[in-house]
Amino acid sequence: MSAAAIAAGSIIEARYWQDKLESTAAQLMERSNDSAIEAALDQTFQANLPAHELLSRACEAAAESVVLPAAEGAANQALLVSIPLIAWSKYPIASGPVDEATLAPIRAHLFAHILADGVRAHISPFLYAIEQLPRGFSETRKLMRKLTQAALNGTSTRPDSTARESEAAEMPADARFLLVGVVAPVGAPIFLWQQDAQNEAHATHNECLLRWVEQCRPSLAKLVPGAAFECGLPDAYFHNCRQCDLRVRPYMLNSSLELVEDSLKVPASEIGVVVAGVGESRVDEYRISILRKGTSQVVHGVVWPLYGAEDDDEAPSPREALEAIFKEHRVGEVxxxxxxxxxxxxxxxxxxxxYDPEGEAVHAEFPEESEPPPVHYH
Ligand SMILES: [Zn+2]
Incomplete structure (x- = not known):
């Protein structure tokens, strides 16, 4: 079906296929049949990449949004939105239940600076780490339905057991999300940047983000006490997951370099890094070994994954992004x-x-005499 959608000769036909794909995906999700969805994704990945891309988008759409038919009046569209933070700290970054006193001002700023007029929203009282997000499309759809139903009815929700029972991995830099169920009439704008788009004076993405940071940052800071953080624009769930994957990488690398400097008690000029492109046939990720300059014992390692179409032919290439961080950090040797x-x-x-400087694959390990950092990967 996704191959037929790719071959569509008109927008009308493409829309027809798109709707079919989405409704089939939604039916599978309602039956919690993630394995059928995964199988279709795998199969198109092998056979037809553009079709795979289209199918992935359809599955994401079915998991994060739904049209709710109205008993009377206009039907509603519901969307799962996230409020993203990228936080970094020497100490574990907070996650878990959030009290109403913390949530109330964030909710007010969300209505004032992000959501279009008349949109209804419900924020789940829980700060999610990646490990606590719903697993798979079906669970995401279930959560989307729960939060958007609460937005529609003005009721409250409790976080799912998956979230409450999972622990956040302790990383020196990581993403955190508040999840929001949002409901608007079908065809009406959801976000402020969609509203009055024909009007010159309408707010752009960037203006909304600036206002959000300016106004809401002090309230968001209470979510991650003791951590430095950057706030992203509240937007659709899967879009923000991808944005955070990209944006967390430089913070991860910088924090890891600082971590090694702190535990070895040496300045950046005494630190060396080994950069290796890693993958089966092409570079899928960079692995960065951090060590004391002139030695071969890898003290700490950072994985810098490449996503989608990222490769070294674009500018700035991932390699150039890495080099810029090493330069800014004044790393002694690359x-x-x-x-x-x-x-x-x-x-x-x-x-x-x-990889050590000779190219041998080794386990990254802090030397025994140094203070081990407050992170563990296994
Ligand atoms: Zn091991």
């Missing part, structure tokens, strides 16, 4: 391994292995 390394993992714990 060793670039030539070629592409095959991905290797520890046989005991599954952790990714990192």
């Amino acid at each position: 060793i670039r391994l030539p070629g592409t390394q095959t991905p290797e993992f520890c046989e005991d714990c599954g952790a990714p292995l990192f």
